[in-house]
Amino acid sequence: MKEARDKVAAVPRRPSDAPSLRDxxxxxxxxxxxxxxxxxxxxxxxxxxxxxxVIQTYGLEDCGExxxxxxxxxxxxxxxxxxxxxxxAGRDEQFDPDRFALWxxxxxxxxxxxxxxxxxxxxxxxxxxxxxxxxxxxxxxAVTPYTTTDGQEVTPIRDLGxxxxxxxxxxLLVSRRTDATASWDAIVAVMTALDADHHxxxxxxxxxxxxxxxxxxxxxxxxxxxxxxxxxxFDVAFDREQRREKKGYVTPAxxxxxxQMSRQLRLGxxxxxxxxxxxxxxxxxxxxxxxTDDPGMPRLLPAGADAASIPEDSSAAVAEVVDLLREAGILxxxxxxxxNASQEHTPRLALIQAQMQLVLERDPSTYSARSEELAYLAxxxxxxxxxxxxxxTPQEASDAAVAVCNLGLQNWPAHWIHPKLRRRGSLVxxxxxxADDFLAGHDLVSVFQVGWTVLYDEVSMDVAExxxxxxxxxxxxxxxxxxxHFEDIQTxxxxxxxxxxxxxxxxxxxxxxxxxxxxxxxxxxxxxALLALIDECPVVHAGLAASQVxxxxxxxxxxxxxISENTQxxxxxxxxxxxxxxxxx
Numbered sequence: 001m002k003e004a005r006d007k008v009a010a011v012p013r014r015p016s017d018a019p020s021l022r023d024x025x026x027x028x029x030x031x032x033x034x035x036x037x038x039x040x041x042x043x044x045x046x047x048x049x050x051x052x053x054v055i056q057t058y059g060l061e062d063c064g065e066x067x068x069x070x071x072x073x074x075x076x077x078x079x080x081x082x083x084x085x086x087x088x089a090g091r092d093e094q095f096d097p098d099r100f101a102l103w104x105x106x107x108x109x110x111x112x113x114x115x116x117x118x119x120x121x122x123x124x125x126x127x128x129x130x131x132x133x134x135x136x137x138x139x140x141x142a143v144t145p146y147t148t149t150d151g152q153e154v155t156p157i158r159d160l161g162x163x164x165x166x167x168x169x170x171x172l173l174v175s176r177r178t179d180a181t182a183s184w185d186a187i188v189a190v191m192t193a194l195d196a197d198h199h200x201x202x203x204x205x206x207x208x209x210x211x212x213x214x215x216x217x218x219x220x221x222x223x224x225x226x227x228x229x230x231x232x233x234f235d236v237a238f239d240r241e242q243r244r245e246k247k248g249y250v251t252p253a254x255x256x257x258x259x260q261m262s263r264q265l266r267l268g269x270x271x272x273x274x275x276x277x278x279x280x281x282x283x284x285x286x287x288x289x290x291x292t293d294d295p296g297m298p299r300l301l302p303a304g305a306d307a308a309s310i311p312e313d314s315s316a317a318v319a320e321v322v323d324l325l326r327e328a329g330i331l332x333x334x335x336x337x338x339x340n341a342s343q344e345h346t347p348r349l350a351l352i353q354a355q356m357q358l359v360l361e362r363d364p365s366t367y368s369a370r371s372e373e374l375a376y377l378a379x380x381x382x383x384x385x386x387x388x389x390x391x392x393t394p395q396e397a398s399d400a401a402v403a404v405c406n407l408g409l410q411n412w413p414a415h416w417i418h419p420k421l422r423r424r425g426s427l428v429x430x431x432x433x434x435a436d437d438f439l440a441g442h443d444l445v446s447v448f449q450v451g452w453t454v455l456y457d458e459v460s461m462d463v464a465e466x467x468x469x470x471x472x473x474x475x476x477x478x479x480x481x482x483x484x485h486f487e488d489i490q491t492x493x494x495x496x497x498x499x500x501x502x503x504x505x506x507x508x509x510x511x512x513x514x515x516x517x518x519x520x521x522x523x524x525x526x527x528x529a530l531l532a533l534i535d536e537c538p539v540v541h542a543g544l545a546a547s548q549v550x551x552x553x554x555x556x557x558x559x560x561x562x563i564s565e566n567t568q569x570x571x572x573x574x575x576x577x578x579x580x581x582x583x584x585x
Contacts, residue, residue: 029328038317043069048077068110072121097133101183108186116193120201128208129236136174137209169195255384265453272416348564352406355439373444377401403562408451459538464509466576471497492518
């Protein structure tokens with residue numbers, strides 16, 4: 001068997017379709033990491049999230065040496081991050097079988113015995129589910145033709161397709177694809193090594209794949225059941241969610257539920273609503289997990305369960321790798337913007353900065369709780385929301401969470417603190433300012449919900465409603481009569497008004513963004529500004545100010561700021577009042 005392993009030990013590397021990262025700006029940093037002394041002791045102590053960011057930055061194919069040093073525990077958590085993709089921002093993530101195959105190729109390149117060792121330390125259900133997307137597995141005897149006693153030749157399974165095949169350990173492996181030779185070579189090589197070095201694990205994986213190879217439920221019209229393959233994928237996804245929840249992640253479904261509930265807060269209610277059930281369940285689960293953690297475990301570079309002990313003289317290597325990761329922008333310093341604003345003018349986040357500073361000075365434990373709440377809010381935005389029809393970056397999600405909280409502090413209903421300020425039929429807009437220590441007794445999740453509701457009601461929905469009104473008269477204002485040369489523009493404006501009205505009534509005006517392209521013909525900056533305002537997370541785009549200046553035709557797509565104070569809301573209302581005049585220019 002050793003001879004067989006030697007024959008497949010050198011798996012050819014497939015050409016990468018990713019852009020080359022070996023340029024003068026990027027590749028040297030990875031080379032310096034790879035040249036770090038005692039790297040074999042350092043890599044197993046990196047947080048899996050940090051290792052994943054390295055892989056994202058430099059590309060999986062170029063990080064094979066680092067992957068080879070990672071522990072199975074690390075790889076399991078890296079797989080949780082890397083093997084699941086969402087087709088659209090904020091949607092549920094789906095397992096990516098092509099990415100799984102690439103991982104097998106990269107692992108095989110480092111040596112099939114080592115790759116087999118890594119897989120044998122991982123959850124077999126994940127490996128089975130991933131392999132089952134690429135291979136069908138049968139018992140060799142079940143597919144071998146035989147002759148009955150009466151001389152009849154029988155072929156048990158006739159339809160094996162045209163895929164590649166391999167006999168291995170008493171099983172027949174049949175490729176589900178004919179266009180993935182490199183993946184097939186890696187799968188056969190690693191399975192051969194598993195059979196040789198981890199025989200029991202190999203048979204467990206093969207048995208699992210065999211069970212998924214011919215799974216078709218009996219159709220009786222009585223039940224609507226998942227196939228075994230779909231059920232296996234569901235189970236793997238559920239296990240992943242359980243692992244990630246323990247690490248503080250928020251699932252897209254939970255994030256969407258929280259954000260949608262937060263848009264429906266009734267600011268005019270007599271009393272502050274109860275705590276959000278989604279957030280409450282999250283923090284209860286996190287607190288239960290934290291209580292069982294080892295408090296002495298370092299948080300920056302926690303060792304994997306099977307990581308080798310690090311030599312005393314290699315602590316400098318750990319520090320060197322950390323410094324290199326910071327230099328590459330992969331590991332960022334803890335953000336200090338909440339406490340150290342150095343702008344000459346009054347910062348937009350002045351209110352929450354002052355509140356958090358006071359909490360830090362008076363009660364560090366409460367400050368820690370508020371920081372955890374901010375992290376939850378940022379993760380929720382990251383998992384369940386989009387911006388400009390794309391996913392948030394982690395930094396954008398963090399900035400958005402802080403900005404919305406600042407807006408929530410500015411708009412916290414005064415009668416929730418002073419009931420006598422409540423007037424019949426309306427909310428008193430002005431009242432006593434919040435106490436300086438308001439956050440000592442109020443959580444940021446509730447504050448965020450107030451700000452998120454204000455954004456939704458006074459920006460997304462209000463701007464959409466006003467735009468619908470503007471569109472009703474815009475054609476006649478611009479002279480777009482049916483006999484004019486601009487009849488097509490009028491048709492598109494009518495279509496936009498219909499789409500916007502439909503989605504506005506459904507409470508999701510951002511779903512009409514694709515129909516808004518016609519506005520770009522009339523005024524490009526105004527179009528960019530409107531897209532940013534009628535969004536899941538509204539922002540003030542640079543086009544809002546640029547549209548006030550005649551002749552401006554282009555603005556940067558990334559030039560926007562999160563809405564964090566009421567003065568920005570006032571500028572949005574002023575922009576919408578001037579919109580008809582902007583279009584008439």
